[in-house]
Amino acid sequence: MIQTGLIQNAHNDLVTDASYDFYGLRLATCSLDQRVKVWRLDESDGSWSLEHDWKAHDAAVSKVSWAHPEFGTILATASFDRTVKIWEQVPATEPDGIGLNGPNAGQPSASSSKWVERAMLVDAKGTVRAVEFAPQHFGLKLATISSDNCLRIYECLEQPSLATWHLLEEVDVLALPTASPSARSNAQTLTNATPMQPSAPLDGNSVSLVAHALQQQQAAQSQVPGRPGLGTREADGGWCISWCKDKYWGEIIAAGCGIDGIVKIIQIPPSRRPSTLLTLNPSPSSSASSDPFSRPSANLSTNASVTGTSNGAGDATSASDVMSTSNGASAKTFAVTSVAWAPSCGRSYHLVATGARDGHVRIWRVKPPTPSEDLEEDEGYGDGAEGQDGGEAGRWSATVVGDFDDHKSAVGRVEWNITGTILSSAGNDGRVRLWKMTAGNVWRPAGHISVEQAEEQQADVDMGDMAAEDS
Numbered sequence: 001m002i003q004t005g006l007i008q009n010a011h012n013d014l015v016t017d018a019s020y021d022f023y024g025l026r027l028a029t030c031s032l033d034q035r036v037k038v039w040r041l042d043e044s045d046g047s048w049s050l051e052h053d054w055k056a057h058d059a060a061v062s063k064v065s066w067a068h069p070e071f072g073t074i075l076a077t078a079s080f081d082r083t084v085k086i087w088e089q090v091p092a093t094e095p096d097g098i099g100l101n102g103p104n105a106g107q108p109s110a111s112s113s114k115w116v117e118r119a120m121l122v123d124a125k126g127t128v129r130a131v132e133f134a135p136q137h138f139g140l141k142l143a144t145i146s147s148d149n150c151l152r153i154y155e156c157l158e159q160p161s162l163a164t165w166h167l168l169e170e171v172d173v174l175a176l177p178t179a180s181p182s183a184r185s186n187a188q189t190l191t192n193a194t195p196m197q198p199s200a201p202l203d204g205n206s207v208s209l210v211a212h213a214l215q216q217q218q219a220a221q222s223q224v225p226g227r228p229g230l231g232t233r234e235a236d237g238g239w240c241i242s243w244c245k246d247k248y249w250g251e252i253i254a255a256g257c258g259i260d261g262i263v264k265i266i267q268i269p270p271s272r273r274p275s276t277l278l279t280l281n282p283s284p285s286s287s288a289s290s291d292p293f294s295r296p297s298a299n300l301s302t303n304a305s306v307t308g309t310s311n312g313a314g315d316a317t318s319a320s321d322v323m324s325t326s327n328g329a330s331a332k333t334f335a336v337t338s339v340a341w342a343p344s345c346g347r348s349y350h351l352v353a354t355g356a357r358d359g360h361v362r363i364w365r366v367k368p369p370t371p372s373e374d375l376e377e378d379e380g381y382g383d384g385a386e387g388q389d390g391g392e393a394g395r396w397s398a399t400v401v402g403d404f405d406d407h408k409s410a411v412g413r414v415e416w417n418i419t420g421t422i423l424s425s426a427g428n429d430g431r432v433r434l435w436k437m438t439a440g441n442v443w444r445p446a447g448h449i450s451v452e453q454a455e456e457q458q459a460d461v462d463m464g465d466m467a468a469e470d471s
Contacts, residue, residue: 004449007039007048017413021066026051028075030061036077036087038115052089052115057081062129068136071159075115076142078128084121084144086162089113118162123152123170129239137247141168145239149174149257153268171274173257173264178279238335238357246344249368252277254339254352261333263354265366265396278396280352282362282403283333334358338413342420352398353423355411361425361435363402363443369395402443406433422446 011031018029027039027048038052057079067074073089092114126147134141140156153169156162237259244252251268265278334357342351350366407427414425423435423443436446 005041005046005048010037010039011035016061017063019064019066022069028064028066030056030064030077032060034059034061034079036061036064036075036115038075052113054115056085056087057083059127062127063131065132065142067133067140067142070136071140072162074118074133074162076131076133078131078144080127082122082124082127082146084124084128084131084142085117086119086121086165087115088118088162089115119165121152121154121165121167123167124148125150127234130241132241132243134243134251135245135247138251141251143241143243143253145173145241145255145257147234147237147239147257149239151241151253151255151257151266151274153251169268169274171266173255173266174260176264176266176274176276178264178276236335236357238337240336240339242339242341242352244341244350246350254280254341256336256339256354259333259335261336261356261358263336263339263352265352265398278366278398280354280364280366280398282354282356282360282400334360337411340414340416340423342416342423343418345419345421347420351416351420353414353416353425355414355425355427357410359405359407359409359411359427361402361404361407361411361414361423361433362400363423363435364398365401366396366398401441402435404433404435404443404445406445406448407431 010029011033012035013032015029015031018027020027025041025043027041028036029039030036034055034057036052036054036056037050039048040051041048056077059079059081061077061079063078065076067076075087075089077085077087079085090113092112121144124144124146126149128144128146131142131144134143140159142154144152144154146152149172151169151171151173152167154165155168157164157166237257239257240255240263242254244254246252249267251270253266253268254263255266256263261282263280264276265280266274267277268274336354336356338355340353342353344350348367350368352364352366354362354364356362404425407425407429409428411425411427414423416423421436424432425435426432431448431450433448434446435443438444
């Protein structure tokens with residue numbers, strides 16, 4: 001049975017993000033109303049009560065992220081005012097210090113604490129669309145991505161005060177070389193200026209204004225007439241990030257930006273510049289399935305597979321190569337609005353989920369390089385297709401193992417559970433859908449929740465019955 005909780009009238013405007021803390025007992029929400037609210041769960045009856053509410057920015061708040069509790073009770077918020085703010089919950093100024101020395105020490109109650117601004121990061125040249133703290137084993141670091149297409153990595157230099165944050169890396173994601181940079185089309189990586197972004201960046205080192213205008217015109221003419229998603233406005237783009245939770249491979253982050261519809265797996269080594277390990281491109285190849293009645297989720301491994309290298313260089317197949325269709329035309333792309341890297345939990349591979357404006361939720365199986373070629377290359381996924389398992393030593397590879405378009409509208413958020421075994425997605429259809437891997441390593445729907453709390457037959461899905469229906 002899917003159990004739900006409802007917070008009525010959480011904000012005065014559209015809620016843009018919601019994030020649980022490490023323990024799942026507190027929920028931070030942000031909204032277009034420029035406010036951040038922190039809610040606490042009452043475990044006795046499952047209800048949520050408002051604990052804190054404050055005006056955080058001078059424009060809409062786009063994202064909110066909790067730091068690991070070993071660093072304290074810390075929040076980071078990103079906003080359309082081009083800033084990122086660091087907040088800390090501290091004891092209130094009452095002299096009696098109520099509730100600070102009892103069993104709740106370190107976790108002050110709402111009546112005895114407040115949130116204070118510790119730092120403000122102002123390096124972004126566009127609206128900041130995503131912020132996320134790094135896994136705790138990398139220290140107190142956070143990543144941001146903004147509509148200027150730059151990924152920025154910060155590190156706190158004064159952890160007790162949280163006042164000083166050093167900009168470690170500033171990477172133009174679109175300019176970061178892929179396996180074959182020449183295969184990319186500039187027309188797919190340009191955005192028009194908006195009131196929030198007075199000057200739009202140009203992709204490339206020497207693109208003239210005339211060429212820029214022509215590329216924008218071509219991109220507008222090639223827009224898909226069906227579902228909205230491809231365009232040249234900032235509103236049509238998507239900017240998202242997600243850290244790799246595994247410590248073994250170092251600091252790796254998945255980032256998507258703009259309207260090109262791809263996600264880059266970027267390694268951030270301590271001693272050299274960031275590089276692209278892998279590029280995830282969902283565009284179908286010419287050998288796509290010819291069955292018009294097959295469900296996308298029924299395909300164990302689709303043809304949207306890409307490979308990369310361990311250092312971002314080499315002669316690996318470019319992600320853009322799979323964009324070519326059988327007649328040589330370029331496939332249409334849609335902005336990726338959300339990316340989520342699953343906790344590995346001992347698996348020999350990684351799972352990365354993406355949600356896009358084309359309504360698709362995709363699950364990627366990302367295989368890191370293996371120490372030897374004789375390591376088993378099959379774990380139930382497909383038949384050892386190219387770009388899947390068993391890649392060359394030192395090479396990363398990825399394959400789509402789940403592709404769902406049940407939302408039939410833009411997907412706003414994808415998120416994994418704590419073990420990386422269940423994926424949830426939220427779309428403009430007003431539903432939160434769950435996806436789970438079943439027998440045979442096939443990803444299938446595991447139920448959905450309607451915003452209207454309507455009773456629907458698939459709210460609690462029997463996995464066995466569903467497997468029989470799809471067979």
